Each structure stands twice: as structure tokens, then as C-alpha cells.
Amino acid sequence: MAIYNNQQSQNPLFQKVEQVRRRQGKIRDTYINLAHGSGGKAMRDLINDVFVKNFDNPILSQLEDQASFDLASLSQHGDRLAFTTDSYVVDPLFFPGSDIGELAINGTINDLAVSGAKPLYLSCSVILEEGLPVETLRRVVSSMQKAAQKAGIQIVTGDTKVVHRGCADKLFINTAGIGIIPANIDISPRNIQTGDVVVINGEIGNHGTAILIARGELELETNIESDCQSLHELVAEIIKTCPQIHAMRDATRGGLATVLNEFAVTANVGIRIHENAIPVKEQVNGVCEILGLDPLYLANEGKLVIVAPKEKAELILSTMKNYPTGKQASIIGEIIPTPPGIVLLKTAFGAERIVDMLVGDQLPRIC
Template sequence: MTNNQNPLFQKIEKIRRRPNKVKDTAITLAHGSGGKAMRDLIDDIFVGSFDNPILSQLEDQATIPLAQLISQGDRLAFTTDSYVVDPLFFPGSNIGELAINGTVNDLAVSGAKPLYLTCSMIMEEGLPVETLRQVVLSMKTAADAAGVKIVTGDTKVVHRGSADKLFINTAGIGVIREGVSISAHQIQPGDAVIINGQLGNHGAAILIARGELALSTDIKSDCQPLNGLVDAILEVCPQIHAMRDATRGGVATVLNEFAQSSDVGIRLDEASIPIREEVNGVCEILGLDPLYLANEGKLVVIVPRSHAESVLSAMKSHPAGEDSCIVGEVIDSPAGVVLLQTAFGAERIVDMLVGDQLPRIC
């Protein structure tokens, strides 16, 4: 008789995997102690939600066959990020979905196919268990939508007041397709600058969700996975010169990094840049520039001018790129500088972000 046929084994396995093992209403220090309370938390909330053949082994590491990776490309992409956004839930998304999509997007803009993620949770004593369940469920939903698996992780609990409810760290690996080489050092004069939609929605949504302003709008975060959109781009143009998601620091910071890496200039056309009227309004009230506001579902693509229209068409055909548009071009000089041609015909320099417009934005 095998273990799977043994009634005692089946009973033990049923008990081990029974739902809702965690009866506490809030996280306690015992949930980070390494004992039964922590094991119940992991089995109930994390394994119960993220369950897949690799994670279910419950080892201290995820074991992935190299042959499986090699079959999909010739280079490994590896990234990590931490999420400390305040508040945990905001219009259009939450910290869990943000953690998954942010890591997926960091891999995707390198030309990689995102495959596996890790998840580490730093929880403050007193965090409601139901809040944790909602966050983890949203992570599972986001991972499924992006086609990735969460295969290993960690939990830590800190004393009340030592953190702010919940911090998440995710790391991810993916495989870069053969023949794809995306780097800011490849940008050339004449290249086109394309973005995939309205800017600043995430930053504005977080700002309003904090309740520090007497403002009421329907602005939602643009948090979304971009790997499907990147697939559509690379299908028509594997020769993408540069690509990056515009998170903290916004599009302005990304373009300044591009200009300095390739020692070129970049000129933007203000009239071509899509920004919601409500986002512009928030920025005017607070003296902010929407070009520096964070996004969580927007990327900047630099493509050879000869491929610009085909890339734009491919982007518009994907749900994450329906509002894509060409917003500027790469120029010879001034090298390392981003210029904005305003609606009045003048030009101004768009410099690197100085300071932090909105802390804890992601």
C-alpha cells in the first residue's frame, strides 16, 4: 500500500491542508516564531492560495529544471523589489497586486518572459488576518493573469509599531528570448519615443487615497502586467533599442536616464502626451509635474523610426496599449538632456527628479 492509499496518511494530509487553520483575527508574534502558528499561517494563507507543484514541496528553496529555462531563451533575467505603499488598498489596486505586477514588468521590459516569483512578507503585529488574506488572494489573481508562479517565500513578524502594517518583497526570474537585446546604450538619433497611455494615474490615485486632500475623483491606479504588451511589441520588432517601465520618478526620470546612457538628446511634444484632466488638476493644485508622477502600468519604448508605426499598431491592438502614442524623438544634441516642446512653441528642459514628490508610492 502506498502512502496515498494509506487511510492514516490521507487523514494527516487532510488535516495538514484543511482550510482556515488560522483562527486568530490579527497577526501575532507567534506567527513569526517558526512554530505551529507560523506553519498554520503558511499552509492556510500562502500555500493554500499560491499552491503549485514547486511551492507544494515546502522546501527552503524552489528547484527549477534548467532544461525548462533553456528551452525558452538563452539568458536569465533576475530582479527583486520591495513594496511599502501607503495605503495598502487604493483605487484600482492594492499592495499585493502591485508587488506581482511590478516584478513582472521589471522582467518584461528586459525582453524576458517572466516565469517564477518569490514572495516575502514582513508583517506588523496586529495586522488583521483578513487584510492579509485579501492581499494574498489579489497576488494569486495577478500572478495567474500574468502567467507566472509564486514558488517560494518567507514570513517575518515585527513588534507593533516597528513597521507599517505590511511590507512585501518579491524577486522574479525570467528567460530572455534569443536574438533580443534591449539596452539604453543602443538609442540613436532619429529613434521614436512611444508610451502606452495616460501618465500619472497611479501617483494621483495614491495621493488622493491617503485622504490628506479634500478631493474626490474617480482616478484609479494603472497597475497592470505588461508582459503581454511586450510580447506584442517584440513580435513585430525584436530590434527594440530601449524599454523601461516608468514607475518612481515617472517618464521624465526614465527619459533622462536614457539620454545620459546613450549620450543623446530627447525632445518631447507636450501636445502628444496623454494625461487625464483630473490628474493635471491635482498637479496644478499641488504644484506637481505629471511627467514625474509614478505609474505602475506604463512603459517607455525607444524604437528605430522605420519601425515606429508597426510597433505603435501592435501596441494599440493589445488591451494594455490601446492608448499608445508617439510622444517624441531622439536628437543629436544637447546630449544627455530631455527637452519638452510646449503648446506655446517654446522649449524647456525636463530635468531629473530632485527629492521625492510622493514618498511610499509603491
Template sequence: MTDAIHRPTPGRRLRRGKVRGDTITLAHGSGGKAMRDLIDDVFVGAFDNPALAPLEDQARLALADLTRHGDRLAFTTDTYVVDPLFFPGGNIGELAVNGTVNDLAVGGARPLYLSCGVILEEGFPIADLRTIAGAMQRAAAAAGVSIVTGDTKVVPRGSADKLFINTSGVGMIAPGVEIAAERARPGDKVLVNGFIGDHGVAILAARDDLALEVPIESDSQPLNGLVTTLLEACPEVHCLRDATRGGLATVLNEFALAAGACVALDEATLPVREAVRGVSEILGLDPLYYANEGKLVAVVPAACADTALAAMRAHPAGRDAALIGEIRDGPAGRVILHTGFGGGRIVDMLVGEQLPRIC
């Protein structure tokens, strides 16, 4: 975001620039005044914080501030290409922040700092960019993180699809927190923090070619507060994962494969809204594979399952949490869904692309 821009003398704050015009031009990616004005006006104006304020080519973070939160650094990155950019319940900006915060949180880390890389297509409306940047800042504030560095690139019209965002995140993991897919053990219980499939259906409803009218909003939200609450109630949490692309089914298959165990699901306990079920039946899709942007799957020892579930339900991000299954010895590497008709079916990992450009 700050590449090739003249820097002010340390300790001296120059007046911020003001972006001109209504749409992005190639000049806004040139490294000159137009680029500086865009960054000052849209991005620095939204994200301003002490780590970002110097506008260097990197954020400089004090090790003492990091290590007081933990003894291991967690680092993640993700790129967002969702179509459309604006959808019921959110937009690409807050999605990018929440997604990266959640990737850190489900590793047991406390998210602290984010970067923001933006690829803009020539002609993109600056008003929309300002809205997206504002949404990113509000999401960052809600999650308790700061956007401290970034990059902006502009490509010619037709070389990209409006706007892509990359966010990377840094967090710290406290001593004693050990969360990994391979730690699932027979007897463990499987929890999810609420209704699945909302984000996938919200994106489908926002796409003009399907003409769906569904009263569903994206579930995009930060999960770091919920994870903190869960770990306080049940420090022995074995596995955590946010169920984004590939949905709940793919996450559970990853757990089963990593642990060499079987995940047994009870269909009757799966939290799925009736509207999501209805869309799924119309389109021939399975809610287990829909992307979510505010849902996590937790595998916990049976002894603390009730405590963990109660703690999740007491948090705003987990009030609809449910116990949906358990870990069993075998068949190893399989997810089995026990249906309401008394039978069972294998739930494979997602093959191919059920819904493109979903996040």
C-alpha cells in the same frame, strides 16, 4: 515564507493548517505551529502550484523548463511599501506582482517565477492579509507566472507600518533580444503605452490627509503580453523601461544619459487625463514625475515606429499608446520638452521625493 517549518515526507501531503484568530501575533513569526498554520492557510492556499507544494526552503526549477524559453536568465527584485495598502484600482499585493513582472518584461525577458517575502506588523488583520494574497495570485495568473517560494516575518507593533512585501522574479531572454538604455540612437522614436500619472494620483486620492475626490484608478497591470506583441511587430526595439518611481521624466533622462543623446518631447502628444492635470495644478506637481505601475516607454527605430505604435494600440495594455518624441544628437544627456507655446524647457531627473510611499 517556509523557514523553520517541519516538512512532510516526500510524496506525502499532510493536512493543511488553519490560522486562528483575527490578527497577526508574534507567534505567527515564531517558526512553530502558528506560523505553519498561517502559511498553509493564507499563502499556500492562495499560491498553490507544483513548485511551491513541497514547501522546501527553496523552489527547485528544472533547467530544461527554463532554457526552452531563452538563452539568458533575467533576475530582479523589488520591495513594496505603498501607503495606503488598498487604493483605487488595486492593493499592495497585485502591485508587487505586476511591478516585478514588468521589471523582467522591459528587459525583453519572459517572466516565469516569483518569490514573495512578507514583513507583517503585529496586529495586522488576517482578513486583509488573505485579500492581499488572493490579489497576488490573481495578478500572477493574469501574467502567466507562478509564486514558488517565499518568507514570512512578524515584527512587534510599532516596528513597521502594517505590511511590506518583497518580490523577486526570474525570467528568460530569447536569443537575439538586446534591449538596453544605451542603445537609443538619433532618429529613434519614443512611444508610451497610455495615460501617465494615474497611479500617482490614485494613491494621492486614497490618502485621508488630502481629501481628494478624483475618479482615477491605479494603472497597475502586467506588461509582459504587451512587450511580446511589441517585439513581434518590431524586433529591433532599442530601449524599454517601465516608468515607476520618478515617472516618465526620470526614465527618459536615464535613456539620454546612457546613450549620450537628447530626448525631445512634444507636450501636445503626452497622454495625460484631465483629472490628472487638474490635481497636478492644484498641488503644483508635474505629471511627468508621477509614478506609474502599468506604463512603459519604448524607443524604436523610426522605420518601425508606425508598426510598433499600431501593435501597441491593438493590445489591451496599449490601446491609448502614443508617439511622444524622438531621439536627437544633442544636447547630450538632456530631455527637452517642446511646449504648446512654441518654446522648450529642460526636464530634469527627479530630485528628492515628490510623493513618498508611492509603490
């Protein structure tokens, strides 16, 4: 066999073929077309030039149909696997403070982190609309890699599909993520108890407001940016400080109000929050007043809602404030026995009103 290979390698035609095979593909088209999803050379060039070049790591470089992991190395981080998936269809793709690529990475990381897991690996599947500028895709993928690198995780497998013009809205991203939950960590709304307190790590409604303004449909001008950020480092430090966290969730679609309603229903308890204690940027309040929106329901992409024992509240608060992602942390409410399954807001005037689950959507396509 060695002699055969040596003979072949001396053949100029064989050498030329090998050079072509080894040469990494480069996409030369300006816009995505259906060939980029056909499974042939155009698709291979797109994957190599845009995705592999950006996401390159030892697992991804195998270019298998799946990513393989050593179970022994995973078990060093804990004793349970956390697995999540999400899809991102935000409009516009780029908005103040972030874009759909960073949003997809940070959103998936946060979904893992709120279980107490250490995020490790992500997948990335994209649905591209025919006619999407290739440069737009490059920007999004580059943003994804920067966010993943900053968070210390790897994108290890993925998929690409192209649909006809008009069958999608430029670009959709689906991600899945896995992480490992440390032993003896049990974070679930089922653990919530009367007397617990509710803590949030900062201002609400920035992401939803930034998206609304970025669409340019309203003649409003603000300097509000999305709060898109990964929270896993903050969560890890909080858990190290206080392993007794009862419940934790990131307030994305449906905002703070939806998360609290989910907690109240699952634990069959009441929750009272205090309007004066909830951090809201003045510009966000202004936009909400003009448009008749409620910041409690606006989307966030970097807000952590924690329910913990009252005696641990100040410890958690001080831990949060030591991190950039928690500088504006605040204790905003408490768990009460009645009415079960209901969230109450104590207003600035001392009255109380019910904060119900959002029906419909205040803002479409925000994440």
C-alpha cells in the same frame, strides 16, 4: 520495515498523530502576533492557511527552502536568464483600481518584461507588523494569486517575518522574479541612436494621483484609478512585431521624466518630447495644477516607454493599439544628438524647457 509500519499503523495513538501531522494548519487568530513569525506551529498554520492555500502549485507544494527548476525546460524559452527583485511599501494598502498585492506581482512582471524576457517564476516575502488584521493579509495574498494566475506565472517560494508593533507600517512585500530572454533580443539604453523615436503606451500619472487621493489627506474627489497592470503580453507582441527595439522601461517611481533622463545619460544623447503628444488624463492635470505637481514625475504602474528606430514607430504604435494596455499609445518624442544627457520638453506654446531628474519625491510611499 513494511511489517513494522503495518504494526504501527494499527496503533490508535499513532493514527491520531498521523492525522494531526497531515491536517493542514488553519490560523484562528484575528490579528497577526509575534508567534506567527516564531518558526513554530502558529507560523506553519499561517503559511499553510494563507499562502500555500492561495499560491499552491507543484513547485511550492514541496515546501523546501528553495525552488528547484529543470534547466532544460527553462532553456526552451531562450538563452539568457533575467532576474529582478523589488520591494513594495505602498500606503494605503488598498487604493482605487488596485492594491499592494497586485502591485507587487505586476511590478515584478513588468521589470522582467522590459528586458524582453518571458516572466516565469516569482518569490514572495512578507514583513508583517504585529496587530495586522489577518483578513487584510488574506485579501492581499488573494489579490497576488489572482494577478499571478492572470499573467500565467507561478509564485514558487517565499518567507514570512513578523516585527513588533510600530516597527513597520502594516505590511511590506518583497518579490523576486526570473524570466528567460529569447535569443537575439538585446534591449538596452546603450543601443539608443540619434533619430530614434520615443513611444509610450498610454496616460501618465494615474497611479500617483490615485494614491494621493486615496490617502484622504486632501479634500479632493476624482474617479482616477491606478493603472496597475502587467505588460508582458504587450511587450511580447511588440518584440515579435519589431525585434529591433533599442530600449524599453516601465515608468514607475519618478515617472516618465526619470526614465527619459536615465536613457539620455546612459546613451549620452539628447531627448526631445512634445507636451501636446503626451497622454495625460484631464483630472490628473487638474490635480497637478491645484497642488503644484508635474505629471511627468508622477508614478505609473502600467506604462511602457520604448525607444525604437523611426521607421518602426508606426508599426509599434499600431501593435500597441491592438491591446487593451496600449489603446492610448502615442509617439511622444525623438532622440537628438545635443545636448547630450539632457531631456527637453517642447511646450504647447512652442518654447522648450529642460526636464531634469527628480530631486527628492513629489509623493511619498507610492509603490
